[in-house]
Amino acid sequence: MNVSLLKHIYVSIPKLIRLLIGITLIMTLFGTAVHLIEPKQFPTIFDGVWWAFVTGATVGYGDYVPLSTPGRLIGIMIILTGGGMLAYYITTLSAVAVDRKFKERHGELAYNGVDHFIFIGWNERTRQLIEMVYQKDPSKAVIVIDQTLKTKPETHSFIHYIHGNPALDLTLEKAGVYSAERVLITANTSQSEDQADRMTILTALAVRGHHQKVPVVTEILTDKHINNAKRAGATTIIRPNDFLSTLLYHELMHTPHATPFENILQLLNNQQFKQVSYDQIESYKTFQEASAALLEQHQILLGVIREDKWIINPGPNYTFKNTDTLLMFASWTNKKAPE
Structure with missing residues (x-):
């Protein structure tokens, strides 16, 4: 030596x-x-x-x-x-x-933990989302990446803040992307929709280059960039414009005394969507049989996904196929699969 x-x-x-x-x-x-x-x-x-x-x-x-x-x-x-x-x-x-x-x-300290959430972009959506995650699981570590914030938000002392461009390797490495459980990429609404989607896709590519298996949830504003986001490695694509347009339509056209927005908000706050392959509950042949059995387990059967088509609330005698996926609602505390 x-x-x-x-x-x-x-x-x-x-x-x-x-x-x-x-x-x-x-x-x-x-x-x-x-x-x-x-x-x-x-x-x-x-x-x-x-x-x-x-x-x-x-x-x-x-x-x-x-x-x-x-x-x-x-x-x-x-x-x-x-x-x-x-x-x-x-x-x-x-x-x-x-x-x-x-x-x-000032967002310069690297995070060294594992199984954490990475939220890219600081805005009202991520702020509320962080509070929801904290309420349901206070032990879950949340890393926020943003290049517009000067300092860590004082009102959210429990988060770990990383300052920098999320599309750069150094920034993602500081956030511990290699060991992250999930990554959420929100759209920058201060930019044009096209520019925001391009940045989201670039960030998704950078994340996927570091971690091939981590689920990446992206927010895409325009339809023309949906396929690009899929090719970039996005696991789930959130289309807020489509969702809001549909919701606004319901608010305009709903029956008297109905409150679509509040109904959906409360439903999503208290229940979670679950998708289960039919082969897990083959003992039930019809929609009516499965609905009755799932209700006893505090789960509500909404419909079936068959050949990439959503069939919501089919008739009681609707017969399942082996390739079907059942769509249901369940409480956030209900973690087990249907029996």
């Missing part, structure tokens, strides 16, 4: 660890020396090292005291050198803590 390699290893060690190793070596040296000079006052090397640390920290318990001139000279050297190093270590430790807090607030 040559000198340059040793220097490289030494420099690669964090500054605090280097300081701690240096202080430990110096105190061990002084403690060993005082033990050899005054073995009666310091019966073991550990006793000498203990005295060196206590003296260097200016604590001075008085349980061990050098009596000879050489021993006292060692004490003076400890105060002049070791004491300074200990003070420098404590100062450095404080500076590291302050620097970490600064980096965390």
Whole structure:
């Protein structure tokens, strides 16, 4: 092992660890020396090292005291050198803590956890979504990537903020995209719809390049970019314009005393969609049989997906096929599959 390699290893060690190793070596040296000079006052090397640390920290318990001139000279050297190093270590430790807090607030601190959510884009949609996730699962870590925020949102101290362009490798690596559970890419509504969709697709490509299996949920504003988003690796494509247009139509055309928007909002807040292959519940042949059985499990059968077609609320005698997928509602607390 040559000198340059040793220097490289030494420099690669964090500054605090280097300081701690240096202080430990110096105190061990002084403690060993005082033990050899005054073995009666310091019966073991550990006793000498203990005295060196206590003296260097200016604590001075008085349980061990050098009596000879050489021993006292060692004490003076400890105060002049070791004491300074200990003070420098404590100062450095404080500076590291302050620097970490600064980096965390300004989105410069990398996230090192696993199984977390990554939300790309800070807006009212992600703000409300974060609060929903926190209410249902406070232990779930949420990472927010945004390049418009100057500092981490003070009202959401439980999130981890990353400042930067989400399409860049460095930004995604800081967010721990390799170990993320899910990624959500929201559209930047401050841009034109076409430009926002292009940025969303570029970000989806960057995410997929880092993690081939992570589910990527994207928000696409225009129909012409849906296929591009699929090719970019989007697992789910949210089309807010389509959804809002349909919802507005219901609000305009609904029957008296109906409240479509509130109904859908409350439904989605309290229930979750579930899709189950028919082969998991083959004991039920018709829609009526399956509906009755699922109701006993607090699940509501809505319809069937057959050959990429959604058949909602078919007749009671509707017969299932082996290739069907059943669409149902279930409580958020209901995690098990239908029996």
